[in-house]
Amino acid sequence: MTWILENWERFWEVTAVHLRLSVVPVLAGFALAIPLGWWASRSPKARAVLFPLANVLFTIPSIALIVITPVLIGVRILDEINVIVPLVVYTVALMVRSVADALSAVPGHVTAAATAMGYRPLRRFLTVDFPLALPVTIAGLRVATVSNISMVSVGALVGLGGYGQLFTEGYQTDHTEKVLAGLIGTVVLAVLADGVLLLLGRVLTPWARVGR
Amino acid sequence: GDPLSSGGGNEPAPTDTIVVGSANFPESRLLAEIYAEALAAKGIKVSKKMNIGNRELYFKGVQDGSIDLIPEYTGVLLKHVNKEAPEVGSEEVYAALKKALPQGLVVLDKAAAEDKDAVVVTKQVAAQYSLKSLDDLVPYCKDLVFGGPPEFQNRPDGLPGLKAKYNCEFKEFKALDVGGPVTVAGLKDNTVQAADLFTTDYAIKANEFVVLEDPKNVFAAQNVVPLINEKKASQQVRDTLNAISKKLDTKTLLELNQKLAAPEKPEPEKVAKEWLSSAGI
């Protein structure tokens, strides 16, 4: 703790990086997971392909992804994108299943009612299915966000990674305080993000808390 | 295939800024800070990209222009660009390195400071087997567990070299980190009895480890040397960095490392600045 206080500026700086590196992949991954999850919720075949694929993607060690990404998408090895892309991959792998489950759990009679009232498919998805899937989706998003905040540290491999830097440095110089500082930072950030999403979920889904 | 050998998108940083990088161990970090602070003091625009995980990544980074300048060690760098290089002596290595570097990359003057690999044992082990040099170790190799970085198993100046020159084969090899805390911890708790550490590592002194002499020169010279993108190596930059190398000897490096390891764990930047001003650069 004293380290954080004494090195406030540095701590703040890595916090900012860490935040950026976790927010961007979560948003991008979420955006990608929505159509994929929708597909999986509609087609058992898509499920049969997407879910195992997501599992396998999730097991690829981050270092391997970081090495391969620049080759695949043609960015420089030390570019931030190179950390972001693997995190996006992990987020998508985590979120596809929750989005699919959330959409499948929307009561059939409600979607039938929407169709019967003359909704066209896209509008129905945006204004009925998706909002109703929000509570479950947000629960999944909370997990994905928190996991992401924890995974951002791998960026330290290419000299990025927010708190990951503190881990490396602390480790190399046998400086437990620094490692602990990074750890605290990560957990606090995660708990805060989790809380923000929880609140956001409440605000966005007022109906879920009323009644029985 | 080797994914690192194919090119990435090359979009160098603004030409007037020098991006200084470092590997993720304290000494590299410190040297990079010294370079950066010195250049900055000369009015050159500098930005930093520190603590890059390993050589594969940062060497690639220098090639694709992500960083322009990084402190390196002659021996390992040579081995990196040419796995088979046989040279061990300080001058030979330096000369070979200059030739072997790919187009666009250059090394400036090497410093006297050297931070080479060494086989290290604890005081107790040294006393138990009366060890001073690698020669003394030979009869006991088969009883001891050796710890070092994973690549030590295959490097010519690693296990193969020890076997070829000393006929020393250890009972077991444990892959640990690159002369870092894991290796130190391994020695301390006797998981390994001998290990590969770097000569300037302050942990050696702090833990009263014994560095075994290497009369047959298995370990190649490892002079500190700035690796730089040729396009960024203006005369002013060259002069500044060469001046640093001139002042930097092994003893200085040891002292600096000791400072870094002090209980209050000062920031490398601060240590770098202090040294630069005391050295008058």
Added chain:
Amino acid sequence: MFGWLFDPANWSGTTGIPVRLLEHALYTFATLLIAAAIAIPLGAFVGHTGKGGFLIVGLSNALRALPTTAVLILVVLWAGLGDFPVYVALVLLAVPPIMAGTYAGVRAVEPVIVDAARGVGMRESGVLLQVEIPNALPLIYGGFRGAALQVVATATIAAYTGAGGLGRLVFDGLALQEFGQMLAGAVLVALLAVLVDLAFAGLQRLTVSPGLRPVGTGGKR
């Protein structure tokens, strides 16, 4: 990669692929056992009593935030090398999904069924063990398989502390610039993950009551 993977030399000896696979599987298995022993009782108890649910969800999310590498480093710095730090890090990784799955599973058992269990004269322990947990099994397995996946994927970090497992192939491959070996390691990890998942899927089929599968003669409309 295939060259490395199919080179017979890499399939024998104490550092051969089979040994690495076995070590990796052992880490995974032991970790899951320990984590389950901690997480299932906790999740089940909180799910059963319905008290502290908010805490369980929050706690498991906070635990998920712990970067495994950092935990590993810390424990190494404190307790030294060996398997212990690896297990600490991996167990901390595996506990949240199992705990959350168990909690959600027990909570999701329909109140009518729990009511019926009390109504026929089961004691609280019977309600939990004979009714709630068997009915929660699909979700418990869900959490468990998620945890297994993460543990298999993350057990590579054991190599970081000089221990074995498939992480050796990845780390050493990287250090030696043996990309074939590194990729082989990655592929083997993925393969092991798939195998472990299949194994648990099989176990799930065997142990989850067929009555909980979405079948039915009448069919749902």
Added chain:
Amino acid sequence: MIEFRAVTKRFEDGTIAVDELDLTVEAGTITVFVGPSGCGKTTSLRMVNRMIDPTSGTILVDGQDVSTVDPPTLRRGIGYVIQQAGLFPHRTVLDNVATVPLLSGWDRRKARTRAAELLEIVGLDPAFGKRYPAQLSGGQQQRVGVARALAADPPVLLMDEPFSAVDPVVREDLQNELLRLQAELDKTIVFVTHDIDEALKLGELVAVFRKGGHLAQYARPAELLSAPANDFVASFVGRDRGYRTLTFLHADVPVHPVTTAKLGERTTVSDWTLVVDDENRPRGWLSGVDGEVEVSEQDLISGGSLYDGTSLRGALDAALSSPSALGVVVDEAGAVTGVVKAGDVVEALAKARAAGEVPR
């Protein structure tokens, strides 16, 4: 008007849900589809708004072949109420009701105003508009479902077991409400149920389906009761057919005078005397006393339903339930106008039958 012309639906798995259905639903009436579970009621209904497309045959709504209309557009012009209401849990009651107008491009203000009106029409306090569906009771949700279907003022309304999820008391309310609404709004309504009582109560015409999607009988309720087309219909319509037929008969029954006495009055009681209050509303019967008595509350024998002149069924029940065997007849204000006798009802039925007023 909705016409089914030789409509067949065979699902992919081979199930024939509807088999060569020919049926015309008259404009401005409630037609009820009734039948046991799985007989194809829902399928028939859903083919009207193209939630399901028929395998063969044609469906016309107001003369237009529905298969030529773009489904969403078609559906916006047809109200649809499902079992469990199918409300959107994430929207307030008001927004639920405003759904179709908004889809059809009304502006938000106008749609909301219309929605608020509709809540009143279905008998809900507009204050409910701000609530979410989960905050309403089952019966209230059903009302919202009906309001939502009515919002764009569609000429046609499809209702699939809309009241099956509520308890019998509320259900009766909702049924009465629907009849009132229909009298007011004059929609063409197709109503699906598997409850024969509901069918007989609501339907101007009732289509009885049997397993396999066959139409067993399509007739007025009275006819179903008195002349079921076959054993299936007879058994489905159930017991009390004779008694229930009376519901649909409005033949005159002679109303006899009755001796009445006011509460608190002194009066001479011989046989059964009907005690009334100051507004001449019935309070109970007095009997078993001889000579002059003061009429007091505790001597009253209560019980017996009242006959308000609506149907023979009411008349007979009033007579049967009365302790005096005399059914009390009341006017709209609830004042006694006389009594009816069970024998007279039986007579009236026989007359109606002879006159051919009871369908065969």
Added chain:
Amino acid sequence: MIEFRAVTKRFEDGTIAVDELDLTVEAGTITVFVGPSGCGKTTSLRMVNRMIDPTSGTILVDGQDVSTVDPPTLRRGIGYVIQQAGLFPHRTVLDNVATVPLLSGWDRRKARTRAAELLEIVGLDPAFGKRYPAQLSGGQQQRVGVARALAADPPVLLMDEPFSAVDPVVREDLQNELLRLQAELDKTIVFVTHDIDEALKLGELVAVFRKGGHLAQYARPAELLSAPANDFVASFVGRDRGYRTLTFLHADVPVHPVTTAKLGERTTVSDWTLVVDDENRPRGWLSGVDGEVEVSEQDLISGGSLYDGTSLRGALDAALSSPSALGVVVDEAGAVTGVVKAGDVVEALAKARAAGEVPR
């Protein structure tokens, strides 16, 4: 026997669910608790097996104060059937039924054998034993629920709206089944419903509750119909009270002879002639023809329910539903024994009333 003595339940939030309930359920009878939603029926029931503990008052089961018995033990001795059956989805039907015997320490073989017997008793093929609840229809699940409650042969059975989730046809089956079972097994049954028809059909005694946990009336069904204690009960019992009272009257109605003719026979028809088949079972009426005709299928006027001698209600309905106004009386084999007239039923009712057989 179950006794409620001044039992009150007030929930933590202040709701008074049951208010000073005094009531005795006789051993060996079905007692039905009926009332609108939220009136405290479930709460009353669940206090018997201590799923809920009363705030004050005492409940005795066969003379023993339940509050002195360990709840799980108490519950094993009291069968409990919940709405929607509440079966354990993860256990086979057989294991569901065997639950209580196993809990009470029977060995597995014996428990299973008993469970298989019970499946037969509730009218299920023992082959169903291997299925899981999800593979059964709603009605079948209800039967399993009843079997499970009966497994340990408890003297007391609590049933909370057990049939509310099934459709009316199946429901009627289940009700008949329950009456048959009760006649056979002679349990003390408390049955909760909010359907008054179900209550009147099943209950030997019916307790009508009203909001706030008050007992409005506790009486035999016939009495509820003919002499409701107050307006609440009268309106809750609903219309047709007079007609339905007839269900509970078994007075003799004169059976008149009837002219019959066989199908295919040549006969002289004057007025209404009942056409019968070779076994003398009714086929339909013949009328409107004069002189000698050959009795052929297409001349028949069918319709009309049959009277099998059970209650005045059946007799009246047979007469009312008959096209000839003559209700056909049949014996157990279905053969015609004569006809009844509606007027006679009305007469019989009057007589029964005069004799005090109709409760007030």
